[in-house]
Amino acid sequence: MHALVGENGAGKSTLMKILYGMQKPDEGTIAVDGEQVTFHDPGDAIARGIGMVHQHFMLADNLTVLENVVLGSEKLHGIGDRARAKILEISDAYGLGVRPDVLVEALGVADRQRVEILKVLYRGARTLILDEPTAVLVPQEVDALFDNLRGLKAEGLTVIFISHKLGEVLSVADEITVIRRGTTVGSADPASTSTKQLAELMVGSELPSPETRESTVTTVPMLRVEGLRLMAPDADGVDRTVLDDIGFTIHKGEVLGLAGVEGNGQAELVEAIIGMRDPDAGVITLDGADISHAPTRTRRESGIGYIPEDRHRHGLLLEAPLWENRILGHVTEKPNSRGALLDPAAARRDTERIVEAYDVRTPGIEVTAASLSGGNQQKLIVGREMSHHPKLLIAAHPTRGVDVGAQAQIWDQIREARREGLAVLLISADLDELIGLSDTLRVMYRGRLVADADPATITPEELGSAMTGASAGHLTHAGGESARLSGGLSGGLSGGEDR
Amino acid sequence: MKKFAKIDKERLLLGIAAPVLAVVAAFVVTSLVLLATGKEPFQAFQIMASYGLKSDSQVYILNKATTYYLAGLAVAIGFRMNLFNIGVDGQYRLAAFFAAVVGGMVNLPGILEIPLIVIVSMLVGAMWAGIAGLLKVTRGVSEVIATIMLNSIATAIIAYLLQPGMLANLNSNTNSVQTTLLPKSGWFFTLTPNPAAGPIEGFIVVALLAGVGYWFVLSRTRFGFDLRTVGQSESAAEASGVNVKRMIVTSMLISGAVAGLVGMPALLNEAHQYSTEFPTGIGFTGIAVALLGRNHPVGIAIGALLWGFLDRTSNWLEFNGYDKEIVGVIQGVIVLSVVIAYEVVRRYGVGRQQRRVGEQLAAAARAQGQQQEVAA
Numbered sequence: 001m002h003a004l005v006g007e008n009g010a011g012k013s014t015l016m017k018i019l020y021g022m023q024k025p026d027e028g029t030i031a032v033d034g035e036q037v038t039f040h041d042p043g044d045a046i047a048r049g050i051g052m053v054h055q056h057f058m059l060a061d062n063l064t065v066l067e068n069v070v071l072g073s074e075k076l077h078g079i080g081d082r083a084r085a086k087i088l089e090i091s092d093a094y095g096l097g098v099r100p101d102v103l104v105e106a107l108g109v110a111d112r113q114r115v116e117i118l119k120v121l122y123r124g125a126r127t128l129i130l131d132e133p134t135a136v137l138v139p140q141e142v143d144a145l146f147d148n149l150r151g152l153k154a155e156g157l158t159v160i161f162i163s164h165k166l167g168e169v170l171s172v173a174d175e176i177t178v179i180r181r182g183t184t185v186g187s188a189d190p191a192s193t194s195t196k197q198l199a200e201l202m203v204g205s206e207l208p209s210p211e212t213r214e215s216t217v218t219t220v221p222m223l224r225v226e227g228l229r230l231m232a233p234d235a236d237g238v239d240r241t242v243l244d245d246i247g248f249t250i251h252k253g254e255v256l257g258l259a260g261v262e263g264n265g266q267a268e269l270v271e272a273i274i275g276m277r278d279p280d281a282g283v284i285t286l287d288g289a290d291i292s293h294a295p296t297r298t299r300r301e302s303g304i305g306y307i308p309e310d311r312h313r314h315g316l317l318l319e320a321p322l323w324e325n326r327i328l329g330h331v332t333e334k335p336n337s338r339g340a341l342l343d344p345a346a347a348r349r350d351t352e353r354i355v356e357a358y359d360v361r362t363p364g365i366e367v368t369a370a371s372l373s374g375g376n377q378q379k380l381i382v383g384r385e386m387s388h389h390p391k392l393l394i395a396a397h398p399t400r401g402v403d404v405g406a407q408a409q410i411w412d413q414i415r416e417a418r419r420e421g422l423a424v425l426l427i428s429a430d431l432d433e434l435i436g437l438s439d440t441l442r443v444m445y446r447g448r449l450v451a452d453a454d455p456a457t458i459t460p461e462e463l464g465s466a467m468t469g470a471s472a473g474h475l476t477h478a479g480g481e482s483a484r485l486s487g488g489l490s491g492g493l494s495g496g497e498d499r
Numbered sequence: 500m501k502k503f504a505k506i507d508k509e510r511l512l513l514g515i516a517a518p519v520l521a522v523v524a525a526f527v528v529t530s531l532v533l534l535a536t537g538k539e540p541f542q543a544f545q546i547m548a549s550y551g552l553k554s555d556s557q558v559y560i561l562n563k564a565t566t567y568y569l570a571g572l573a574v575a576i577g578f579r580m581n582l583f584n585i586g587v588d589g590q591y592r593l594a595a596f597f598a599a600v601v602g603g604m605v606n607l608p609g610i611l612e613i614p615l616i617v618i619v620s621m622l623v624g625a626m627w628a629g630i631a632g633l634l635k636v637t638r639g640v641s642e643v644i645a646t647i648m649l650n651s652i653a654t655a656i657i658a659y660l661l662q663p664g665m666l667a668n669l670n671s672n673t674n675s676v677q678t679t680l681l682p683k684s685g686w687f688f689t690l691t692p693n694p695a696a697g698p699i700e701g702f703i704v705v706a707l708l709a710g711v712g713y714w715f716v717l718s719r720t721r722f723g724f725d726l727r728t729v730g731q732s733e734s735a736a737e738a739s740g741v742n743v744k745r746m747i748v749t750s751m752l753i754s755g756a757v758a759g760l761v762g763m764p765a766l767l768n769e770a771h772q773y774s775t776e777f778p779t780g781i782g783f784t785g786i787a788v789a790l791l792g793r794n795h796p797v798g799i800a801i802g803a804l805l806w807g808f809l810d811r812t813s814n815w816l817e818f819n820g821y822d823k824e825i826v827g828v829i830q831g832v833i834v835l836s837v838v839i840a841y842e843v844v845r846r847y848g849v850g851r852q853q854r855r856v857g858e859q860l861a862a863a864a865r866a867q868g869q870q871q872e873v874a875a
Binding site (some may be wrong): 341 | 560718719720721722724725726727731732734735737738740741742788849852853855856857859860861
């Protein structure tokens, strides 16, 4: 089992695309089993026994597991009982526990991932490439995945594992290659390397920590959400409750962290607070003013800063120059406009300032946003939102896809603004970030806030178990045991007010 | 600052590259077509050039271009929003028809008569386009489908009302059906710098003002920024606080209002009435002109002039023994080439800029690294 580590943008994914025939190398050779090969498309790679499990699953929700697996390789074992037998055989051999006749839409993330792995094995792969397989999993699921991978290894398969989570890499890999800025900077033996050494190799400097030292939480409520309910049509057009009875308060100077496996309503909650979705019930109060049904622009103007989860869809105009992106979302505010007219000169000057102050690496402010790397795009967004001195910052995955250096900067900026009384709603899949930055933690599961926890004592594992719905209520650190239920279900939910 | 200037100049070059590439490609293809029909291509181009540059041709081209320019602007407003307003054609015809009817019914001093006619026309155009906008935001009907249908409906409505006894009269001399002639006060002024070449229609001034207004609103106002934002990314616009649905309706209304101006040169400067001979199909020319001009006010002007030039010279080509349809081929090929060349150049530009930014940053990082080494 070989792990490939490097920070975001180091070239891991590009390398994998080349190995899988999705992209052609300019120079250099690839050898499989000692034989030099060239891949023109993924088909060539599959023929050589290379299979890829993508970070984003490529499964058809409305088909069964069996149908998904045979799709595209009907010739191998047909589409009937022979295929089913083969799937069960593979599943048993590697302990994947796949049920062939279940609809994929009924499966959880971890099960889907196992289907993806089985799909690749079904096509006869001897070398598996897994691109950031743990990004979507909670810690318990990660352990189960690693057991599966060890099983594959024991059967003589090769696994290439891409990650930037160093702890995982050290626990599972037999060999580690570190890449930085597109070149191999070293290899490491997991038995004799520490996380810290590996991190330094990876970034060329010391690893930052998201930890927040002193508490700045005040008793002045900034954002209060009560009884929020939101219905939304699902894929079949049936209205479903995506948010149910959500209630919490964020005070000035407080960071409230929201944990949860993606797709449990966090995105919808954010959109309801920023005004992109209109809640069916409940009240949202910002700094004493009821904004439950106010238009997005009013909310923006009254002091909500927004770092969106998907910066390409919601945070940037990719084909517009940086200074126009600086105006985006704040077109009615100074320095971007005076009255109904834009003030391009002032916007440009202020963009220069943001580029300077937030260390956005760019040759100028006239280049398009698309030409910046993800981390620099994110720094521009953070700079833009902070420049308007928000009262409330909604930070959805603020450091996703951002390199370690920029990550530290963004954390610093959130911390600094928090000291000045900013209220922050933080949503992150990175549990270390969540625990490190937050003053209060809530866990979201199936559209409800099911648990709360104290970030000072909770561990990622305990948080993880609540994220899968295994525990609820007030989570307390239980010294090695998993989190246990304490207090009534709803007792923990309204805890925000009585701090 | 030098670096920025360079990138800007490049962007300008790339911006011009697409239309130039398209026109050159169109001429190459047309030459091949001419050769295939056994005609000598260069002579044909020469005939077109020499005839097109005559002074009376120049006036004709300017007058044609005025109408095309307004049509191009109307379409371009939609394009900037990612809306494909195919319905400019129906909008301007319906608008001009009702404007002609209202103008024929009243007789006011020019200072009131002309604005009245123009405003009626813009309102009718806006209303007709607004239907498509409303259908899109309330029922999710594609504006392409809706405006195509509205074009047909407009044709039918005009045909129904343009009958003797309805809103039109029969001219017994020419046997044509037409609305009441506008009073003299409703005739727009003309400019005649060279009597031999004929009059230049005064509406060219309105067209120029519309062009300046288009530029100013889009690039200098908050409203224009919101509009462009929706065009570039609806999701980002929504997150930034633009009411996307309202913006769709508003921009369709504006596009339709400008479409209402398209028929005005023909009504106020030429025919002074709406008859069965009223020019049709200009809305579609507007699409071609907006594409050619890349939605830029100056680009659209160039496109409109080019179209006027091709119109003018097609008749002369026929006179010289060529098939006038060849001009249609040129126009078609130009539009196709523009669409292709635009995309090719855009991709090239984006890729090139990304590479350059990467290179510049890498160079900066290397320089920094060397300094550190020297210091160590």
